[in-house]
Amino acid sequence: MAECPKCQTPCEPDDRFCSQCGEHLAAPEFSEKEGRTQKALSLSDVHYNLGMVYFKKGEYHKALEYWEKGMRQDPGNEFLQRCIADLKEKMKSG
Ligand SMILES: [Zn+2]
Missing domain, CATH: 1.25.40.10 (Tetratricopeptide repeat domain)
Structure with missing residues (x-):
């Protein structure tokens, strides 16, 4: 189960955005490479x-x-x- 890096809200693995704070969940690992x-x-x-x-x-x-x-x-x-x-x-x- 994924977790929002910003607010630690549990997220579905397919969620692209945190439902709590709107953080883009999949982005960091993709964009930093x-x-x-x-x-x-x-x-x-x-x-x-x-x-x-x-x-x-x-x-x-x-x-x-x-x-x-x-x-x-x-x-x-x-x-x-x-x-x-x-x-x-x-x-x-x-
Ligand atoms: Zn969040």
């Missing part, structure tokens, strides 16, 4: 979004597939790494 091409950035983002579509439908294996694709596009993406870790936990507990 220098030396990454814009292409790699947007590709991992696309895969993240696709995975999230399946995640919401409860199709966790599909979601994992897309997020792992995203990881291959952007291997240092800790945000995506956390999403995958959470998802795997979810899949284990059913």
Whole structure:
């Protein structure tokens, strides 16, 4: 489960903005990564979004597939790494 870096309000992993303070949640890790091409950035983002579509439908294996694709596009993406870790936990507990 994600947390707002500013006010520590628990947020859904797919929330882009904090419902409490409006902080942009996904942005810091993406924007602070220098030396990454814009292409790699947007590709991992696309895969993240696709995975999230399946995640919401409860199709966790599909979601994992897309997020792992995203990881291959952007291997240092800790945000995506956390999403995958959470998802795997979810899949284990059913
Ligand atoms: Zn907040």
